[in-house]
Amino acid sequence: MTPRQLPSDAPAGSAASPPRPGPAARPRPRPRIIVPSRPLIDEPAGIVISGCAPGRPVTVTASALIDGSVYEATATFTADGTGVVDTARHASTAGSYTGTDPFGLWWSATPVAPAAHAAAPPGPVTSRLRAETARDPITAEYQRHWLAPGATVTEVGEPGVRGIFARPAGPGPFSGVVAFAGSGGGLGPAAAWAPALASRGLATLAIAYFGGPGLPSALAGIEVEVVERAARWLLRRDDVASGTVGVLGVSRGSELALWAGALLEEIGAVVAFAPSGVSWSALDARGPVDAPAWTFAGQPLPYVAIGAPAKAARAPAAGPVALRAAFEPMLADPRLFEHAVIPVENIRGPVLFVSGEDDAMWPSAPLTRIAERRARDRGFPYPVVHLCYRDGGHICAGVPGTPVVTEVRNHPLTGGRYSFGGTRAGNARARADSWPRVVAFLRDALG
Numbered sequence: 001m002t003p004r005q006l007p008s009d010a011p012a013g014s015a016a017s018p019p020r021p022g023p024a025a026r027p028r029p030r031p032r033i034i035v036p037s038r039p040l041i042d043e044p045a046g047i048v049i050s051g052c053a054p055g056r057p058v059t060v061t062a063s064a065l066i067d068g069s070v071y072e073a074t075a076t077f078t079a080d081g082t083g084v085v086d087t088a089r090h091a092s093t094a095g096s097y098t099g100t101d102p103f104g105l106w107w108s109a110t111p112v113a114p115a116a117h118a119a120a121p122p123g124p125v126t127s128r129l130r131a132e133t134a135r136d137p138i139t140a141e142y143q144r145h146w147l148a149p150g151a152t153v154t155e156v157g158e159p160g161v162r163g164i165f166a167r168p169a170g171p172g173p174f175s176g177v178v179a180f181a182g183s184g185g186g187l188g189p190a191a192a193w194a195p196a197l198a199s200r201g202l203a204t205l206a207i208a209y210f211g212g213p214g215l216p217s218a219l220a221g222i223e224v225e226v227v228e229r230a231a232r233w234l235l236r237r238d239d240v241a242s243g244t245v246g247v248l249g250v251s252r253g254s255e256l257a258l259w260a261g262a263l264l265e266e267i268g269a270v271v272a273f274a275p276s277g278v279s280w281s282a283l284d285a286r287g288p289v290d291a292p293a294w295t296f297a298g299q300p301l302p303y304v305a306i307g308a309p310a311k312a313a314r315a316p317a318a319g320p321v322a323l324r325a326a327f328e329p330m331l332a333d334p335r336l337f338e339h340a341v342i343p344v345e346n347i348r349g350p351v352l353f354v355s356g357e358d359d360a361m362w363p364s365a366p367l368t369r370i371a372e373r374r375a376r377d378r379g380f381p382y383p384v385v386h387l388c389y390r391d392g393g394h395i396c397a398g399v400p401g402t403p404v405v406t407e408v409r410n411h412p413l414t415g416g417r418y419s420f421g422g423t424r425a426g427n428a429r430a431r432a433d434s435w436p437r438v439v440a441f442l443r444d445a446l447g
Helices: 191-198 225-235 251-262 308-314 365-376 424-446
Strands: 032-034 048-050 059-066 069-078 110-114 125-132 139-146 152-158 159-166 175-180 202-207 245-250 266-271 280-286 288-292 294-296 351-354 384-389
Touching: 032 139, 048 191, 069 365, 139 266, 152 191, 159 225, 159 351, 175 251, 191 424, 202 225, 202 424, 225 245, 225 251, 245 424, 251 266, 251 294, 266 288, 266 384, 280 424, 351 365, 351 424, 365 384, 384 424
Parallel strands: 175 202, 175 245, 245 266, 266 351, 351 384
Antiparallel strands: 032 048, 059 069, 059 125, 069 110, 125 139, 152 159, 159 202, 280 288
């Protein structure tokens, strides 16, 4: 057999050497969900889905067990060039929220079913995840925590002081905070603030001042001394720093926080959510009452009677009522409210306000500016910070990473249906921005 002649430009050995195999194609790793390690509720930690087809859509569904209900949210992402989706870094293009938001899958969730075992704070929030990829769906489950490791929550039921005490981890001493809710009574949102603040190093006593066992049934004639007793309870503890404590109140509780700061020596910093620099009248199950909401040393504190439109909230067919209309006419004439402006110039430390321009419960941004003007005109020597959010409503402040609503369907005191105002996304952005600033403010003011 005559050997085949090689072309003159062929490399030597071309015919004799077998073809060299190329590198073996590596199989693409199967998709998997990577969850954060024991994240706190207010921690902007993302969920990572790896092993996705680059450039292909990935839909994530998150179900969380919160306050007796199953809340669910969805978001659709596009996997990056490495086949990864990171909910903290990548934008949702469709679903219950859009844009880049590490808290998006939590604040945009809506209730879909009752939950048999949904723990309230400080119990952890159990979350179930499902990711629909170009391959098989994948699932994961994890928990987000109100309490950092070592932090604790205990009930307090002593004479004059009812609530929960959230203690940070470690020996202390810690800066102390007294927290309380508004017209809903009971502990309200303060039950969530307390463990979240303790997880950031602030010993927090959340108290109820009406609407609970052994407490007044209405927001009427409430003693400012309820805050004094709580502050002294904290300051008697060896693990709480001596000197003064901070107070944190929301809505009608913001009035109590400002009055406490102005009247009590134990208060060294004030934080007010959805606040009012004007003191308003009492409230009971029938609605507004022409009587003082607050007293001090046995004497009523000045107030402005709330307008009649507030009573329309009890009409069942009216839909959610924007109570703001009951307050705005009085604010147009300073002569109607000047006598009841809270003397914030007497507060013995800095003040932080958080308000929403779109607050539908009452005009918290204009009511805050009344307090700001009073402080400025009276030569208040401490910083006054006002965080105001354009798309924020009555609940634009608080712990991020939980579902946001824009109305209350059955108010705990009056039974009315009220609009909170703001957009869900606007309220969520405001919480994410303001909460770490509230924590830093309290640390700096009390440290």
